[in-house]
Amino acid sequence: MPKRPHPPPTRRKKTPKAPETADEYLAVAVDLEESGERWRSGDVAKSGRFFLQAITAYETTLARYPNNFDARYNRARLLYTLTQLPLPSTFFPPTSTPESRLITAIQAHKECNDQEPDSSDVLFNYGQTLASLAELYANKSFDTDDVETADQELQRLTQAKAAFENSWEVLKQCLAVQEEEFKSTLAQSQAFNGVEDYDPADTDAMGEEPDGGVRLPSDSFPSGSGNGNDTARRRNSTASSHSSSSSLNNTQWAAIVEPTTKLTLLDTALAMLEVHTNILSLATPLTASKLFSQQYIEQLTGTARVTIEEYILPIAASLHSENILEGEELSEHETEAVLHHANYLTGLAEVKYYLGFVDMSVWEQEVKNAFAKYCLFAGNADNDGNTNNTRMVDLSTSWMALCDLSTAYTTIATAIAAQDPSRAWRLAGLASKGLAEATKLAPEKGKPEVYLARGNLELVRSRIPVEAAEGSRGLLRKNAGVYYRGVVTASTSGMIGAVEGGRVKEVxxxxxxxxxxxxxxxxxxxxxxxxxxxxxxxxxxxxxxxAAIDEGVFGNSMLEIVG
Incomplete structure (x- = not known):
């Protein structure tokens, strides 16, 4: 009988080595987080599961190394990230609520801020987390059958106002830190420009490692700098990630830190102004006088004016004059700055109307002026009187601005429909025209929300008590149905990613x-x-x-249909 060959060796998965040092513990968590990031655009649920594992790994690191700031920071950031992903409620434990998750993230950021008070990354994320909690309170819940009383509504809006105010204070502190960082960046840049050029081939001054890394000589560091971890930090618009690198054999490594630029300052200033706008948006005809006094509005407008006139508009104007940006990127930032300004002005005009400071004509004119072409800066006139390099921002070329203008006109129309239906009908018509233009300009991923807005507007128009609306009520509501079906069709676009798809699903x-x-x-x-x-x-x-019944576009009888 022939000899049987030996069976092939069994392949066993290599058991990963258990982490021993702080860096190794942190590396495990970072790997899990990076896995979550890779799945974020394709499978949000899978991404969320990796993030949960990463949070657990960061907590394990903190249990062993409680002073590890990187682990504490990354845990806080991921806790907030989970609140922003379109994850179903079943993804979380039954006892977990959107409010409790945000409060946990806020507490985590507070702990980071206590450990490192002057971290602009922590402060920015901390402020954004507080703003998200405020937005949660600001949005009326229709998840229960209980009817919200006037006192309960006021209490909810007061909570939102307080959270927004806390957010603004944190972002204000963030901007102050960033200004100092920006000044330091400028000083370092000026000092660097004064240094003589060196020969990159000369390795006497800067040591070269076999793997191509650059080793700084020991006298490049002040006495007492030690061999501790140098943390490389990168800052994104709303979140940052920290990772540590260890020092071996007394080798000193340079950490590359992304500098604070004018764009960084602009991002934070815009976030501050958005918080002010959101505070104003809490007002309703019945609650405005209870939420805001004249003194409060004067204080708010004063602080907002500083943000606008000393930061947002000057920085936006400098993006072109100082050649910081160009092309489409320049246009996007300029439009964003002017649009934030316009939305703030329309929100302020609305509150002033509710408080009786202005009449409806002034309110309408304020909205029109806010969205008019805006001159960021005027160029110099030549000998013939022609002005060169003038930067005008035309919001009518932005689909998002057209949607915001439509919302502003719709808000006025809804507020004055009973007392001035003719004006309300005219303004609703302007809103409809704006959304029609927005439909042409919106990218594929933005069309579902535009169609939803058009459908909602047609329902609003059908309820305005004018002869034109009453005569075409059936047609208007039929048109609304067409737009709603358009939402479903537009949602199938392949340009919509997994994260965007979560919002589109709601639409x-x-x-x-x-x-x-x-x-x-x-x-x-x-x-x-x-x-x-x-x-x-x-x-x-x-x-x-x-929600539709609360908006007045359907009657209470519809509740009987859904049970």
Whole structure:
């Protein structure tokens, strides 16, 4: 009998070595976090699971090394990241709520700030987390059958106002730190420009490692710098990531830190102004006088004016004059700055109207002026009187600005519909025209929200008590249904990523429910059954219907359909 060959050796997975040092513990967590980032655009749930594992790994690091700032910072940032991902409620434990998750993230950032008070990265993320909590309070919940009383509404809005104010204070501190960093960057740049050129081939002054790394001589560091970890930090618009590098055999390594630039200052200043705008947006005709006094509005406008006139507009103007940016990137930043300014002005005009400081004509004119062409700076005139290099920002070329202008006009129309229906009808028409233009300019991933806005606006127009609306009410609501179906069609675009898809899913669900409600109104018996079996969760259907009734575009009878 022939000899049987030996079976092939069994391949066993190599057991990873257990971490022993702080850097090794941190490396495990960073690897998990990076895995989550890789899945973020394709599978949000899988990305979230990796982030949860990374958070646990950072907590393990902190349990062993409680003073490890990198682990503490990254844990806080990931806790906030999880609150912003479009994850279903079933992803989290039953006891976890959006509010509790944000409060946990806020506490984590506070701990980071306590450990390193002058970290602009921590302060920026801390401020954004507080703003997210404020937005949660600001949005009325329709998840329960309980009707919110006037006192409960005021309490909720007061909570939101306080959280926004805390956010602004933190961002203000962040901007102060960044200004000092920016001055330091300029000083270092000027000092560097004064240094004589050196020969890169000369390795006497700067040692060269076999792997190509550059080793600084020991006298490049002040006495007592030690051999501790040098932390390399990178700052993004809303989040930053920290990782550590260890020192071996007394080798000193240079940490490359991204400098603070004018764009960094602009990002923070815009975030501060957005917080002010969001505070103003809390006002309603019934709550404005209880939330805001004249003195409060004067203080708010004073601080906002400083942010606008000393930071946002001058920095935005310098992006071109100092050749900081060019082309499409320059245009985007200039438009963003002017649009933030416009939205703040419209929010301020709305509150002033509710408080009785201005009438509806002034309110309308303020909105029109806010979105007019804006001159960032005027160029120099030549001998013939022609002005060169003038920078004008035209918000009518931005689909997002057109949507915001439409929202502003719709807000006025809704507020004055009973007392001046003719003006309300005209303004709603202007809003409709703006959204039509926005549809042409919006990218594929933005079209679902534009179509939803157009459908909602048609419902608003159909409720304005003027002859034109009453005569075409059926047509307007039919048009709304067409736009809602357009939402569903536009949502299938391949340009929409996984994270964006989470928001689009909410838009599609709202469109589906409202389109079916319109069909129910005209007696389509099948629509009610389709609404129940539409694939949208029953709780979501009830929430959308309650919100629509609260907005006044559907009657209370619709609640009977959804149960």
């Amino acid at each position: 599609v669900e709202e469109a589906k429910v409202k389109e079916m409600l319109i069909r129910v109104e005209v007696g389509d018996a099948a629509a009610g059954k389709e609404l129940v079996g539409s694939g949208v969760e029953a709780a979501t259907v009830r929430r959308i219907v309650r």
